[in-house]
Each structure stands twice: as structure tokens, then as C-alpha cells.
Amino acid sequence: MVDRYDATSIEAKWQARWESDRLHHAPDFDPRPKWYFLTMYPYPSGDLHIGHWYAMAPSDSGARFRRMQGYNVMFPIGFDAFGLPAENAAIQNRIHPHTWTMENIARMRGQLRSMGAMWDWDREVVTCDPAYYKWNQWFFLRMYERGLAYRALSPVDWCPKDNTSLAREQVVGDDRVCERCGTPVVKKNLEQWFLRITAYADELLDFSGIEWPERVRTLQENWIGRSDGVEFELPVADHPEASFRVFTTRPDTAYGMTFAVLAPEHPLVDPLTAPARRAEVDAYKFKAARESDIERLSTEKERDGVFIGAYAVNPMSGERVPIFIADYVLLTYGTGAIQGVPAHDARDFGFAKKYRLPIRVVVAPSNWDGGALSQAYLGEGTMVNSSPFDGLPSREGWTRIADEMERRGVGRRKVNYRLHDWLISRQRYWGTPIPIIYCRDCGTVPVPDADLPVELPMDAEFLPTGESPLRRHEGFRRVRCPNCGGDAERETDTMDTFIDSSWYQYRYLSPQDPDRPFDPRPGAYWLPVDQYTGGVEHAVLHLMYTRFWTKVTRDLGLVPFGEPMLRLFNQGVILGEDGEKMSKSRGNVVNPDDYVSGMGADTVRTYLMFIGPWEGGGPWNSRGIEGAQRFLNRVWSIALDSPGSEIGEKGTASNGHEVRELRHWTHRTIKKVTDDMAGFHFNTAISAMMEFVNYLHRARDATAGTEAWHEAVRTLVLLLAPIAPHVTEELWQRRGESYSVHQQRWPAYDEGLARAETITLVLQVDGKVRDRIQVSADLSETESRDLALRNEKVRKFMNGRPAADVVVVPGRLVNVVTGRRGAG
RNA sequence: GCCGGGGUGGCGGAACUGGUCUACGCGGCGGCCUCAAAAGCCGCUGGGCCGCAAGGCCCUUGUGGGUUCGAGUCCCACCCCCGGCACCA
Numbered sequence: 001m002v003d004r005y006d007a008t009s010i011e012a013k014w015q016a017r018w019e020s021d022r023l024h025h026a027p028d029f030d031p032r033p034k035w036y037f038l039t040m041y042p043y044p045s046g047d048l049h050i051g052h053w054y055a056m057a058p059s060d061s062g063a064r065f066r067r068m069q070g071y072n073v074m075f076p077i078g079f080d081a082f083g084l085p086a087e088n089a090a091i092q093n094r095i096h097p098h099t100w101t102m103e104n105i106a107r108m109r110g111q112l113r114s115m116g117a118m119w120d121w122d123r124e125v126v127t128c129d130p131a132y133y134k135w136n137q138w139f140f141l142r143m144y145e146r147g148l149a150y151r152a153l154s155p156v157d158w159c160p161k162d163n164t165s166l167a168r169e170q171v172v173g174d175d176r177v178c179e180r181c182g183t184p185v186v187k188k189n190l191e192q193w194f195l196r197i198t199a200y201a202d203e204l205l206d207f208s209g210i211e212w213p214e215r216v217r218t219l220q221e222n223w224i225g226r227s228d229g230v231e232f233e234l235p236v237a238d239h240p241e242a243s244f245r246v247f248t249t250r251p252d253t254a255y256g257m258t259f260a261v262l263a264p265e266h267p268l269v270d271p272l273t274a275p276a277r278r279a280e281v282d283a284y285k286f287k288a289a290r291e292s293d294i295e296r297l298s299t300e301k302e303r304d305g306v307f308i309g310a311y312a313v314n315p316m317s318g319e320r321v322p323i324f325i326a327d328y329v330l331l332t333y334g335t336g337a338i339q340g341v342p343a344h345d346a347r348d349f350g351f352a353k354k355y356r357l358p359i360r361v362v363v364a365p366s367n368w369d370g371g372a373l374s375q376a377y378l379g380e381g382t383m384v385n386s387s388p389f390d391g392l393p394s395r396e397g398w399t400r401i402a403d404e405m406e407r408r409g410v411g412r413r414k415v416n417y418r419l420h421d422w423l424i425s426r427q428r429y430w431g432t433p434i435p436i437i438y439c440r441d442c443g444t445v446p447v448p449d450a451d452l453p454v455e456l457p458m459d460a461e462f463l464p465t466g467e468s469p470l471r472r473h474e475g476f477r478r479v480r481c482p483n484c485g486g487d488a489e490r491e492t493d494t495m496d497t498f499i500d501s502s503w504y505q506y507r508y509l510s511p512q513d514p515d516r517p518f519d520p521r522p523g524a525y526w527l528p529v530d531q532y533t534g535g536v537e538h539a540v541l542h543l544m545y546t547r548f549w550t551k552v553t554r555d556l557g558l559v560p561f562g563e564p565m566l567r568l569f570n571q572g573v574i575l576g577e578d579g580e581k582m583s584k585s586r587g588n589v590v591n592p593d594d595y596v597s598g599m600g601a602d603t604v605r606t607y608l609m610f611i612g613p614w615e616g617g618g619p620w621n622s623r624g625i626e627g628a629q630r631f632l633n634r635v636w637s638i639a640l641d642s643p644g645s646e647i648g649e650k651g652t653a654s655n656g657h658e659v660r661e662l663r664h665w666t667h668r669t670i671k672k673v674t675d676d677m678a679g680f681h682f683n684t685a686i687s688a689m690m691e692f693v694n695y696l697h698r699a700r701d702a703t704a705g706t707e708a709w710h711e712a713v714r715t716l717v718l719l720l721a722p723i724a725p726h727v728t729e730e731l732w733q734r735r736g737e738s739y740s741v742h743q744q745r746w747p748a749y750d751e752g753l754a755r756a757e758t759i760t761l762v763l764q765v766d767g768k769v770r771d772r773i774q775v776s777a778d779l780s781e782t783e784s785r786d787l788a789l790r791n792e793k794v795r796k797f798m799n800g801r802p803a804a805d806v807v808v809v810p811g812r813l814v815n816v817v818t819g820r821r822g823a824g
Numbered sequence: 825g826c827c828g829g830g831g832u833g834g835c836g837g838a839a840c841u842g843g844u845c846u847a848c849g850c851g852g853c854g855g856c857c858u859c860a861a862a863a864g865c866c867g868c869u870g871g872g873c874c875g876c877a878a879g880g881c882c883c884u885u886g887u888g889g890g891u892u893c894g895a896g897u898c899c900c901a902c903c904c905c906c907g908g909c910a911c912c913a
Contacts, residue, residue, distance in 0.1 A: 004863080174910085215907085218828050222909055229913080248913060261913090303911075328911045338913045346825095347911055418912055539908085610849070612837055624836070627849045633864090684838070687848035694848090697865095762844045767894045769844060807893050812843055817893045 005636045007600025011726040015116055023740060024118040026074040028509075028522040035071035036526045037063040038505055038565070040534030040542075041078045041125070044104040045085060048111035050590040050608075050620065051582070054574040057605040058614050058682055059533045060117035064722035065677040067118070068746040074526055075118050076508040078125030079105050082133070082497045084162055084180060087430040087462055097430040098458065101128055111593065116601050116725050118742070123508045127500040132507060133432040134453030135517040136499050139549075141435060141446050142556055148196045151436075151444065155332075156423055158188040163464035164427045165192060167496060168420050169223070169541045179541075193434055193493070194421040197548045201226065201417045203562065204547055212568040219539040225418025230402045231335060232411025234260060234312040236272060237320050244268050244312070247334030247416055250344060251405065252397040255386035256362035258352065259340035260312045261305060261324045263331040264288040272323065274309025281308050281325065288327040303328045303351045314339075315410040316401065326351065334416050342376065349376035362386045363394040422545065424496040429462035429469040431494030439481035439488040448482050454490070468492040501542050502549035505529050505564060523559065532565035535573070543568070569680055572617020574608070579619045590620045602724035603629045609682035609723060631686075632727055634693050635720060638700070639713050639731045658702040660757065665695050666712045667753035673719045674749070682723065689720060715747050762813035763788050765797040781808045788814035 018024060039059040042052055063075040079101075086097035093100070105126065112119070125132060143149035156165045159178035165188070170179040177184050197204075201224050207217050229249035236242040246260065262269055264285045273281045284306040305326025312323050321340070328347055329338055342352030342359040352359050361373060363381040383389045383397040392400065405411030425434065433454040435447035447454055457476045462469045470476050470492035481488035503517065509526060510519035528550075534542075550564040575581060576588025583589065595604050607628035612618045669692040676685035696712060703709045714735070721728040721741045732741035756777050761784060763771040771793040775784070785806050788794055794816055801818040808814050 172908095215828055219908060222827065225909085225912065227912070246913080250913080326911095328913090330912070333912045335913095341913090345913070347913075416912075418909090536907085607849095610836090616837090618836065621836070621850070624850050630864090631849085637864095683836095684848085687838075690848055760844065764843090764894075767892095772844065805893060807843090809843055809894095813894090815843085815893050 004633050005727060005730070007602060007727070008597070010730045011114070011116060011601055014726045014729045015113060018118075018740070018742075019113075019121075021740075022122075023742065024075070024120050025122055026072055026120050028525060030072040030525075032070060032072040034526055035063075035066045035073045035531070036505075036529045037066060037073055037075050037531045038508075038529045038533070039075075039077075040532075040538070041080050041501070041504060042108065043080045043083060043085070044101055044108055046104045046107065048108055048592060049582075050574055050592045052112075053115065053592045053604060054608050054617070055534065055571055056112075056117060057115055058571065058609050058680065060115065060119075061605070061609065061682060061722040062531070062533070062677070062680055064118055064725065064742060065746070067742070068718070068722065068744060070745065073118075074123075074508070075120060076123040076125070077112065077117075077119040077121070078123075078504060078508070078511075079108070079127065080497065080501055080504075081105065081126050081128035082431045082494075082500055084164075084428065084430070087428055087464070090430075090462060091464070096458070097462065098128065101430075114593075114596055114601055115605070118725075123511050125504055125507050125511050127497075127504065128430070130453045130455050131512070131514070133500070135503075135507070136432040136495060137435040137447070137452050137454060138449065138517060139503065139552075140495070140499075141449065141452075143195060143552060144436075144446055146555075148199065148552060149193060150196065151191055151193050153189060153191050154194075154423075155187045155189050156192055157185040158190075159183055159185050162428075163466045165190060165423060165425055167423045167498070167541075169422075169544070190425075192423055192425040193436075193491075194423055195548075197422045197545075198417055198419055200548050200551050201419050202415075203551055204419075204544065210563045210566055210568070212565075213536075213570055216536060216539045216543060216568060216570065219536075220544050223419060223540040223544065227416050227418075229414060229416065230405060230411050231414040232315060232405050234315065234337075234339075236268075236323070237311040237313055239272060239310065242268060242272060244337050245335040246337045246339045247414060248339055248341075250341065250398070251401045251411075252383065252394045253341045253344045253362050254314065254316045254339065254401055254405075255389075256341040256343050256360050257314050257319075257321055257339040258342060258358045258360055259321050259324055259348075259355075261326045261329045261338050261340055261351075262308075263329040263336040264325045264327055265331045266325070266336050269308060269325055272308055272310040277307060277309035280306050284325060302354070303347060304354065305351065307355075315405070315408070322357075324351075324355075332420075333418070343373060344376055344378060346376045346378070349373075360385055363397070422496075422548075424499060425493040426496055427466060427468045427493055428464060429456070429460055429494065431497055432456075432499065433470065433476075434491040434493055434495055436491040437479055437481060437488045438491065439483060439486060441486055442481055442483040442488075445481055445483050445488070451482065456494075468494065470494070498542055498545050499549075502545045503553065505532075505546075506553070506559075517558070520558065527559060528561050528563060529565040531567045531569065533569045533571060536570040569615070571614045572612075574611075574617055575619040577620055577622060590622075595625060599625065599629050600632075600726070602727045603632055606632060606686060606724050610686045612683055614680050614682060631690055631693065632724060634697070635689075635716065636727065636731065638693060638696050639717060640734060655702045655706070658699060659706055659708045662699055662703050662706075662708045662712055663753050664756060665692060665699075666708070666715050667749040668756070670715060670719065670747050670749035671751075671754045674746070677722065685719075686723065689716065692716060717741060718744055718747050759811055761787070761811075763791055763794050764813060764815040765794055766818055767815060768797075770794055770797050777811060779810070781810050784808050784810065784814050788816060 039056055063073050067073040081101050086101045089100050090097040127133060140149055157171045158165050161181050161183035162178060166178060166185060171185050172179050175184055205221060205224055205226060227249050229247055230251040231245050231247045233243050233245050303326060305324040308323050308325055310323045311320040313320055340348045342348040342357065343361045344363055359373065362383065362385045364384045365377050365379060365381050380394045383392045383394055389397050389400055402413055433456060435452060435454045437445045437447060439445050457473055460469050460473045477490050477492055479488050479490050506518040509522045513519050546564050551562045553559050554562045576586065578588050580586060580588060592604055603625060607625040610628055669688055672688040673685045717728050717731050725742060729741050733739065758774050759777045760772050761775045762769055771791055785808050789803065798816060798818055803816050803818060805817040806814065
């Protein structure tokens with residue numbers, strides 16, 4: 001009796017064999033239908049973490065399943081090799097980021113190979129390679145030409161620990177901290193490069209044609225934050241030249257405006273402030289400027305502000321209203337100014353209360369008695385105090401007032417987005433240099449394509465000072481202007497590393513291509529990505545940027561589609577044994593190598609997929625993994641130790657029933673596992689195989705040696721192959737089948753056989769289960785009903801009452817209703 | 825506050841378009857094997873009550889209602905947990 005198999009030697013052997021046979025290379029042109037299966041590439045942090053396994057092993061199984069189903073599957077891998085950790089490690093350990101990164105990549109390649117995944121290493125991409133980032137620069141220049149990349153002075157979020165600016169998407173949480181290091185960010189005014197992602201805001205809101213999780217779609221929708229409204233102009237009384245615009249989503253409430261508010265930084269504040277109000281206004285501005293964003297944005301804080309001593313004119317009513325400044329109005333959203341309508345806006349209501357400003361109802365709630373409101377009314381209602389619009393439903397008032405503003409030329413319909421342009425400048429060393437040269441005479445000059453890539457100098461001093469390290473590298477910085485040949489300076493900031501990952505899926509098509517970012521010929525076959533998998537933490541980062549990038553790529557004429565990935569799946573997060581997020585400081589980090597070396601990669605893979613739904617993640621359990629190992633050992637012994645294992649013996653009369661049942665089990669397991677694998681329900685696929693194995697154990701004595709037994713075991717090995725690729729390959733070979741199990745066709749099932757011959761019929765009386773009987777699966781409705789009514793237990797619980805109704809669900813249950821509870 | 829996702833045994837989790845709640849695994853208990861242990865194998869394992877036992881009865885999917893012959897699943901109200909967004913005008 002073989003109880004265990006030797007995972008270590010089996011796994012090493014097959015990994016080497018697959019590699020030398022190039023079993024995992026996906027040819028670019030192939031008669032099979034293609035399937036581009038992509039998993040988010042790892043950052044080369046140094047060691048393969050169990051989280052990498054959880055992201056990658058199941059996706060490998062999904063890719064293997066597709067391949068067995070007859071697809072030509074491309075399953076590439078690479079490294080997201082630029083980024084801050086390399087630089088930080090470099091500073092700490094006095095090692096060059098390039099060295100650190102490449103050493104990590106070398107180690108991780110080995111660890112990745114130990115997983116036994118079907119990656120096509122020929123397509124490997126490493127983003128810190130100049131041959132890769134050259135194309136970041138090339139894309140950047142194309143965007144620059146189209147006005148999609150621009151430089152602007154703007155208040156940006158700055159991480160004081162990482163010493164760099166950040167994109168808005170990289171500032172997270174209530175306390176506005178750096179996504180990388182958790183340090184609260186501060187505002188800085190800097191000249192920075194931006195990509196005009198807002199130009200695609202509406203298109204990014206359109207998810208038609210792609211199957212992405214609701215969760216990600218909602219996150220992106222909220223992030224983009226479209227709001228439809230009207231922007232209109234308010235003249236300033238006694239300042240004939242002055243006027244300012246406000247944005248509102250509630251033009252229906254325009255007659256309810258009793259004040260106006262400018263952001264403290266609004267450019268009109270100074271010119272409009274009355275001399276008598278100057279001191280107070282300046283004091284408020286000073287205070288607002290000093291406050292951090294966190295304090296300023298706190299919803300707990302009472303709203304305050306200062307009257308500037310000027311009045312605006314409501315263009316609809318002609319009424320004069322006082323102008324305030326208040327820090328609850330943000331310069332960065334809309335026009336940086338608002339109409340104050342306290343009756344219909346909660347913030348304005350609080351403000352009006354504090355400064356005793358009039359609160360005028362213009363949209364009456366249905367039950368309104370004409371009295372004062374105790375809080376702002378935000379709903380719809382009937383227009384009042386808004387002649388000539390009184391009496392209209394407010395919904396109609398919205399349209400009519402918007403129309404009227406447009407007719408009079410004082411306002412127009414406007415869409416605003418919360419989304420801002422993507423800030424890509426980073427004042428760090430380890431990234432793609434931005435290919436721009438500043439010339440005293442010619443101004444901003446793009447680096448000519450012929451001079452790409454602008455290479456990162458290897459001899460830079462990369463200490464973070466808040467200034468790009470490249471700035472202090474004279475050899476890099478000082479350059480001749482490509483236009484006039486005069487003295488010029490390079491841009492010394494580098495690009496956000498999210499640019500690298502915005503298009504890496506295309507580089508996998510031709511990773512060595514020296515002439516273009518990717519070769520369109522294999523692209524026509526492989527693109528777009530059919531299935532993408534990765535963590536949801538990138539919902540408004542990578543997953544939004546890559547959609548944007550693809551739309552730009554389309555507009556450059558490089559691809560004929562606008563969405564990079566047709567299907568997206570977000571796996572969950574694997575937690576420590578204590579149920580908490582794994583972290584070194586908590587000491588609950590699980591090292592996959594410890595388990596791989598002892599139990600084998602197949603066991604780790606099986607366990608990770610069995611632990612629960614892939615999207616759910618969950619705590620690691622070092623006892624639980626033993627269950628996965630027991631299962632594989634049971635498969636091993638079933639597949640190799642069948643008593644009387646002369647294959648080909650027919651079923652005999654004495655075991656005819658058992659053989660039929662065995663075939664039924666085989667086919668229903670194929671059906672179940674096929675359906676589950678297609679939907680990434682690995683946990684239930686594995687449990688179905690466990691049940692099958694348990695059954696085979698019981699059925700072995702009666703059926704071993706029959707053709708059906710042979711089919712059953714062969715099927716089991718095939719079904720398990722995507723999950724546990726090594727042990728199944730070994731079993732396949734030992735059973736005398738031809739190499740490789742992974743090139744076999746996925747087993748097909750017979751519907752008829754998958755259906756059970758006999759089923760358990762549940763007998764209920766008044767909805768309560770009273771008996772269960774074994775009956776033929778095709779028992780008719782009438783027969784089921786008669787059987788139920790004659791049943792001893794059913795009769796007992798009917799207790800002499802007549803059956804008022806009998807509900808029969810064929811093949812499932814019979815419910816005898818005695819009419820005690822209102823039926824009949 | 826708004827948006828999204830969830831609450832099922834001691835634990836991870838199953839449950840098709842409403843039809844046997846708790847599959848599969850972990851843990852636990854008992855047994856076989858063994859000098860012993862490990863491994864393996866077999867059996868039991870939601871809660872309560874009655875019974876010496878065989879067995880029987882009742883309850884149970886966060887809480888409370890509702891629809892239905894029948895609800896973990898559908899509807900209403902509420903509680904709690906996770907994730908995201910948040911003076912966005």
C-alpha cells in the first residue's frame with residue numbers, strides 16, 4: 001500500500017521536462033481559438049509571498065483548464081520592476097536599485113517556477129529594462145503631441161516620507177495618507193506633468209461590452225464622480241467689470257439663493273474685498289491656508305466663513321446677495337464658487353443658521369405648511385417663491401430654469417467630474433525619465449523619437465531630497481537642445497510606475513520588439529485580453545489607468561478596441577492564521593516555500609483553492625493544508641493500487657449495478673467540475689473530486705478492473721490536472737498514458753449518465769419532512785403522489801385528516817397539505 | 825451620510841431558476857492496525873428534550889414581520905460586520 005508520494009522529486013522532474021519541451025509556449029498563429037489569460041504581474045519585492053501564490057496558482061489552474069478545453073492559451077508573466085521599494089532598499093543597504101531589483105527577480109523566477117505554472121517565459125517583460133521603458137516615453141510623446149500630456153503649476157499631494165508627489169488616486173483614506181507608506185500627505189504647489197484622463201471621463205463610465213465585477217465598476221464610477229448641472233454667471237454689484245461663475249446641480253433652487261460663497265483662494269476675493277472687511281478676510285484666508293486638508297475636509301467641523309463686503313446679483317431674480325468666503329467651498333471643484341441655497345442644501349443651511357441669513361423655501365415638500373424648516377429639504381417638490389416658475393414640479397423647474405439661463409446667455413448646462421487629470425511626475429530616481437528638454441530659447445522641447453530611450457544613468461546619487469536625484473546628475477541634466485543645439489536641461493522627474501503597468505499586456509505580444517511598443521500582427525490574434533485576474537485594491541489605480549491607456553492607444557490607431565480586458569476577476573486576500581492581514585510586525589506571515597519543500601506545490605495549490613471561494617480569500621490554516629495532502633495521497637493510492645487491475649474486464653452480472661453507478665458518478669463529477677472550473681469555483685470543484693474519491697474508495701472492491709473503473713480513474717486524473725499539475729502528470733505516466741496529461745482534451749460528459757438513476761424522494765406533510773424514500777428517477781407525478789399517500793409515516797402525520805392538496809415536484813419531493821393552515 | 829459586498833455548526837465553507845439546510849475539509853470523539861506512536865483505514869459529530877435502547881419529538885441559516893403548500897434563497901423594517909467614497913455644490 002502506497003500511502004504517500006514523493007512530491008519533491010516528482011515536481012522537480014516534471015518542471016524540468018515541461019520547460020525543456022517548451023510545453024507552455026503559446027504560438028502566435030494557431031488554428032485553435034485563442035484565450036489570453038493574464039494575471040497581474042508581481043513587483044519584485046524579494047520573496048514570493050503566499051499572497052502571490054493565492055493570486056497566481058488558481059489563475060494558472062484556470063488557464064490550464066482552458067487549454068485542456070481546446071484553446072491556445074497565452075499565459076505570460078513579467079515583473080513590475082520600477083518603484084520606490086527598490087530605491088528605499090538601495091538607500092538602506094547601499095546597493096544600486098538596479099542590482100537589488102535584478103537579484104530579486106532572479107530569486108523570484110526560481111520561486112515562481114516551483115509553483116509549476118504554465119507561464120510562457122519566452123514572453124517575460126521586465127519594466128526597468130530600457131527596451132521596455134523606451135515605449136513609456138514613446139507613448140508619452142504621442143500624448144504630448146495630442147495635448148493629452150501637459151505641464152501645469154498646481155497644488156499637488158506630496159508625501160513627505162517618500163519625498164515625491166502623488167496622483168490623487170494614490171492618496172487614500174479619511175486621513176489622506178500615502179498609499180505606499182501611510183504617511184499623511186501635504187499640499188505643495190509644483191510644476192508637474194499630467195495626463196489628461198479627464199478627456200475620457202465619460203467613456204470610462206461606460207462598461208458596456210466588458211464583464212467586470214460590479215464592485216470595481218462602482219468604485220470607478222464613484223471615483224469619476226460625474227454630476228450634471230448648470231454653470232451660471234453672477235455679476236457683482238457695484239463692480240461693473242466683475243462677475244464669477246457658480247456650478248450647481250440644482251438650478252431649480254436658483255430663486256432660493258440668499259448668499260454666495262467663494263473658495264478662500266478664489267482669485268476674485270482680493271479685488272472684491274471691501275476695505276473695511278480686509279483685515280478679517282485676510283485673517284480667514286491665512287487660517288484656511290494653514291489648515292491641513294484633513295482638518296479642512298472634516299465634516300464634523302462647523303462651517304464658518306467671512307463676509308467680504310461685496311454683493312452678487314442673482315441673474316434670475318435680480319436680487320442682491322452677500323458674498324462670503326468659506327473653506328467648505330473648494331477651489332478644485334466646479335468653479336470654486338457656489339450659490340448659497342440654505343433651504344435645499346445641508347451645508348448652506350448650517351452656514352445660514354450660523355450667520356442668520358434668510359432661509360427661503362423654493363421647492364415645497366408635499367406636506368409643507370409654509371413654516372420654517374428644521375433642516376434643509378433635499379427632495380423634489382413643487383416650485384414656490386420662484387415666479388414665473390411657481391407651481392411646477394421641481395423636476396420640470398430644473399429644466400425650465402436651465403433653459404431660461406441658456407436663453408438669456410447667463411449660464412449653460414455643464415457636466416463636472418470629481419476625477420482629476422493623472423499627475424505622473426515623481427521626484428525619484430527609479431523610474432522612467434520623462435522625455436522632455438527645457439531650452440531657454442525654444443521652451444519645452446520633446447525628445448525626438450530617434451533619441452529614445454532617455455536612459456536612466458546608472459551612476460546617479462539616488463538619495464531622496466524632494467528633488468529628483470537626476471537633477472543633481474550633471475551629465476544627465478545638461479543637454480543640447482534638439483531644436484537649436486543650444487544649452488538646455490532635461491526634465492529630471494520620472495514617471496509614475498503605474499504607467500508601466502498600463503500597457504504591459506501589449507508588450508507581452510513581442511517583448512523584444514525594437515521598433516514599436518508591440519507587434520500588431522500577433523496582436524490581431526491575441527487581443528484583447530480575455531481574462532484578467534488580480535486584486536481589487538487597484539480598482540481606481542491600475543484598473544482605471546489601463547482602460548484610459550487603451551483608449552489612447554486606440555486613438556493612436558494601434559488597436560481597434562477601447563477596452564483592454566474583457567473579463568476581470570478579483571481574488572480575495574489570504575490572511576494569517578490569526579485571521580489578520582499578514583505582516584512582518586505581526587509575525588503571522590506564511591512562507592509558501594516552507595510548505596512547498598515539505599508537502600509539494602500541488603498540495604499548496606490544492607489547499608489554496610479549496611480554502612473557500614477564490615474571491616473571498618480568508619485565513620490560512622496550517623492544519624487545513626493536511627486535508628489537501630491527504631486528498632492527493634488518496635488520489636495517488638486509488639490511481640495506482642487497484643486490486644485485480646486487469647484493465648478491460650467487462651462488468652459482470654454480479655456487479656452490473658455497481659458499474660452503472662460508477663459510470664454515473666464519473667459523469668456527474670465531470671459535469672460538476674467542468675461547470676465549477678469555468679466559473680473559478682475551485683473550492684467546490686475540489687470538493688466534488690473529494691466526494692468522487694471517497695466514492696471510489698467504497699466502490700473499489702466491487703468494480704476495480706472493469707472498464708468503468710479505468711474510465712473513472714483516468715477521468716479523475718484529467719479533472720485534477722489543472723489544480724495539481726505535477727502529481728497528475730506522474731500518475732498519467734505511471735498508468736501508461738501518453739505524455740502529457742496537460743495536452744489531453746478535457747473529458748466530456750454524457751448528460752444521461754450524469755443524471756441519477758435513483759433519487760431520494762422527500763415526503764412532506766404540511767411542509768415538514770416526514771420521510772425519505774429511494775425511487776426511480778423517472779417516477780411519474782401520479783406514482784410519486786400515490787406512493788406518498790400510501791406511506792406509513794405520511795399517513796401517521798396526516799392523522800386521519802384528508803389531503804386538501806398534494807404538491808408534487810417530480811424527482812424531488814411530495815408535500816401533502818392537510819389544510820390545517822388556510823389552504824383549501 | 826452615500827455606494828458596494830456580507831451575516832449558515834467549534835472553524836473554513838456547501839446549498840440549482842424557492843423544494844432533503846450544514847456537502848467537502850479542518851477540529852473533536854470512538855474503534856481497527858501497532859509493543860507504542862505517527863501515518864493510514866472504519867464509524868460518529870448542529871442544538872435541546874424524552875428513552876436502558878431501538879427510536880421519537882421539538883427547534884435551528886443576524887433580529888422581527890410578510891408572501892408561499894414550502895423561504896438560507898423572494899418582499900418590508902431593523903441590527904451588526906467588511907470594503908470604498910465623502911463639505912463634490
